[in-house]
Amino acid sequence: MWRFHDGVLGGLAIAAGAAVLTVARGFPEMPGEPGPALFPALAAIGLLVCGALLVVTHWRSGVSEDWMQAPDWLRRPRAASAVAFIVAALAFCSGSMEIVGFLPCAVVLVTGLLALLKVRWPVAVAVGVVSALMVHTIFYAGLRVALPWGLLERFAW
Amino acid sequence: MDAVATAFGLVFDPYVLAVILGAGLFGLFVGAIPGLTATMATALLVPVTFFMPPVPAVAAIVTATAMAIFSGDIPGALMRIPGTPASAAYADEAYAMTRNGQAETVLGAGLVFSVIGGLVGTTILVLAAPSLAEVALKFSSFEYFWLVLLGLTCAIFISTDGVLRGFVSLLIGLLIATVGMENPAAYPRFTFDRPELAGGITLIPMLVGLFAVSEIFRFVVADAPPLKLAQDRFGRIFRGQGRLIRQYPWQTVRGSLLGTAVGALPGAGADIAAWISYALSKKLSKTPEKFGTGHVEGVIESGAANNSALSGAWIPALVFGIPGDSITAIAIGVLYLKNMNPGPTIFLENPQNIYAVFIVFFIAQLLMLPLGWFAIKTYKQVLKVPRNVLMPLILLFCMVGAFAINNSVFDIGVMLAFGLLGWFLEANRFPVAPVILGAVLGHMLEENFVNSMIKADGQWLAFFERPIAGGLAVVTMVLWLAPIVLRRAGRRTPPV
Numbered sequence: 001m002w003r004f005h006d007g008v009l010g011g012l013a014i015a016a017g018a019a020v021l022t023v024a025r026g027f028p029e030m031p032g033e034p035g036p037a038l039f040p041a042l043a044a045i046g047l048l049v050c051g052a053l054l055v056v057t058h059w060r061s062g063v064s065e066d067w068m069q070a071p072d073w074l075r076r077p078r079a080a081s082a083v084a085f086i087v088a089a090l091a092f093c094s095g096s097m098e099i100v101g102f103l104p105c106a107v108v109l110v111t112g113l114l115a116l117l118k119v120r121w122p123v124a125v126a127v128g129v130v131s132a133l134m135v136h137t138i139f140y141a142g143l144r145v146a147l148p149w150g151l152l153e154r155f156a157w
Numbered sequence: 158m159d160a161v162a163t164a165f166g167l168v169f170d171p172y173v174l175a176v177i178l179g180a181g182l183f184g185l186f187v188g189a190i191p192g193l194t195a196t197m198a199t200a201l202l203v204p205v206t207f208f209m210p211p212v213p214a215v216a217a218i219v220t221a222t223a224m225a226i227f228s229g230d231i232p233g234a235l236m237r238i239p240g241t242p243a244s245a246a247y248a249d250e251a252y253a254m255t256r257n258g259q260a261e262t263v264l265g266a267g268l269v270f271s272v273i274g275g276l277v278g279t280t281i282l283v284l285a286a287p288s289l290a291e292v293a294l295k296f297s298s299f300e301y302f303w304l305v306l307l308g309l310t311c312a313i314f315i316s317t318d319g320v321l322r323g324f325v326s327l328l329i330g331l332l333i334a335t336v337g338m339e340n341p342a343a344y345p346r347f348t349f350d351r352p353e354l355a356g357g358i359t360l361i362p363m364l365v366g367l368f369a370v371s372e373i374f375r376f377v378v379a380d381a382p383p384l385k386l387a388q389d390r391f392g393r394i395f396r397g398q399g400r401l402i403r404q405y406p407w408q409t410v411r412g413s414l415l416g417t418a419v420g421a422l423p424g425a426g427a428d429i430a431a432w433i434s435y436a437l438s439k440k441l442s443k444t445p446e447k448f449g450t451g452h453v454e455g456v457i458e459s460g461a462a463n464n465s466a467l468s469g470a471w472i473p474a475l476v477f478g479i480p481g482d483s484i485t486a487i488a489i490g491v492l493y494l495k496n497m498n499p500g501p502t503i504f505l506e507n508p509q510n511i512y513a514v515f516i517v518f519f520i521a522q523l524l525m526l527p528l529g530w531f532a533i534k535t536y537k538q539v540l541k542v543p544r545n546v547l548m549p550l551i552l553l554f555c556m557v558g559a560f561a562i563n564n565s566v567f568d569i570g571v572m573l574a575f576g577l578l579g580w581f582l583e584a585n586r587f588p589v590a591p592v593i594l595g596a597v598l599g600h601m602l603e604e605n606f607v608n609s610m611i612k613a614d615g616q617w618l619a620f621f622e623r624p625i626a627g628g629l630a631v632v633t634m635v636l637w638l639a640p641i642v643l644r645r646a647g648r649r650t651p652p653v
Binding site: 039040083087113116143144 | 205207208321324325328331332335340341342344346347370373374377378380543545546548549550552553554556557560561564566567569570572573576577580581583584585599602603606607610611615
């Protein structure tokens with residue numbers, strides 16, 4: 001993961017605090033009692049203060065360092081691909097699992113990641129299919145979780 | 158007495174006993190694999206416990222975590238890689254003992270003194286929780302407000318990454334708690350017109366993301382070498398443990414008591430208990446020079462401390478609904494799901510369930526002896542499970558678990574977002590535990606604050622007028638002001 005020095009992290013905290021404060025100002029007021037804006041606003045002010053302290057701490061330390069350190073795994077294609085694959089696969093499942101269905105999503109997720117983690121393709125496919133079917137059976141049949149069938153709706157049981 | 162008899166009936170049911178056994182084996186396996194933590198074990202268990210009655214659900218969590226904390230000692234002793242953060246404090250010492258040909262002794266000590274620590278912690282939990290609950294029955298929103306604030310303050314000040322970073326993490330957690338309509342005004346805050354966010358961010362996908370998915374990210378980018386055992390065959394691990402008990406009685410008691418006390422502090426879990434206990438053991442030892450060379454004394458004391466901390470963390474969780482660590486934060490979520498809302502009234506309304514939880518604690522500790530022995534004996538085989546196959550399967554399980562709570566694909570996205578957040582926070586040295594505490598306690602803090610303000614008709618002094626509330630307020634403020642005063646005092650002291 002990318003690492004930032006305290007000055008940048010403080011800046012991020014200040015930006016987040018300012019954004020929350022701006023949104024919270026739009027919340028309605030409640031006559032005679034604390035409104036819904038009070039707590040988010042207090043937390044946002046806390047972030048602004050902490051952010052400022054992080055910036056000051058970094059500035060006072062006098063340490064000169066790059067504002068950002070890129071992770072070394074970016075130079076390793078397989079590791080970078082695995083990270084990108086997990087993010088993309090989970091985002092895809094979140095957006096499309098109801099249409100595509102659990103089983104295809106699960107097979108692709110497990111098989112793809114296994115292959116990227118240096119498991120041989122035949123083994124990856126076998127483990128992907130078997131694990132997807134097992135998890136589906138445990139949760140769908142055993143625990144009654146409504147896992148979507150999606151494209152496989154006509155095979156639903 | 159009826160409630161106690163009912164509790165025994167609830168626990169000694171074949172289904173519950175099977176759950177305890179299964180969760181025990183699961184916990185041992187997760188703890189023994191480097192990179193998988195006890196908190197991760199708990200987060201992964203939640204989707205399954207969701208479909209269980211209350212007692213087996215809680216039993217699964219209690220048993221799995223106790224086993225995972227112990228089994229984290231095994232890779233620490235055999236490979237110098239702690240299986241869970243709770244074993245990190247004494248992994249070097251334990252490995253040095255293995256290198257000195259004392260693997261059986263250190264593994265046996267890890268097991269036996271974990272059991273003793275766990276039993277002491279559980280006894281304190283059983284004795285302290287009902288008494289505290291009687292006091293807590295008199296609490297109003299004023300006391301609860303200060304208690305939650307005190308808990309959050311402890312979480313910040315105990316933070317291993319510094320107060321400022323702990324504070325930022327806590328504020329992130331508090332902001333997460335503000336999402337949704339669960340506020341005194343029932344106004345939709347930060348929902349971005351998404352109906353899925355109206356009820357707030359669901360705790361389980363968030364926890365699975367923070368503790369499991371982030372760990373998977375760390376694994377896939379790590380260029381980890383294959384695991385190699387310093388020794389893979391073990392003789393009689395219990396031989397000589399009786400002598401160690403007689404030789405180090407005070408260390409055992411001290412570690413167990415300190416662990417329970419540290420565990421009861423919000424934000425301080427088994428890992429911090431072990432670090433403090435190991436340091437104290439070295440400081441008070443008659444032979445401090447032997448520490449670091451393969452000396453069992455520190456392993457005994459901190460091994461007892463980390464398991465007793467688990468029980469200690471349940472004291473504030475059960476009595477006040479304030480989690481002592483990340484694991485009890487998850488457990489509190491499970492208690493709410495099971496309508497076992499934590500708080501003093503649980504001892505009046507559901508005493509049989511609480512007694513059942515206490516019985517499970519004792520069973521889990523005692524079961525650790527045979528299961529722990531089995532785990533040590535078969536550890537060579539456990540390591541044969543390739544982690545590059547295990548991690549994708551865990552990711553699949555995470556996805557289903559996140560989905561299953563609300564049958565919502567949106568929660569898979571929530572899990573991913575928190576997985577990335579957890580990874581980012583850890584990489585930039587922000588502690589994750591305060592995020593969870595803030596997210597769990599945020600509602601409680603706001604609700605008690607608003608209720609108190611309404612009761613007090615806007616008069617701030619009312620927050621200090623009741624004796625216990627006033628006392629808690631003073632303690633909280635002393636904690637807040639102490640670092641500033643100490644820093645100023647430090648500046649005034651002339652250099653020697």
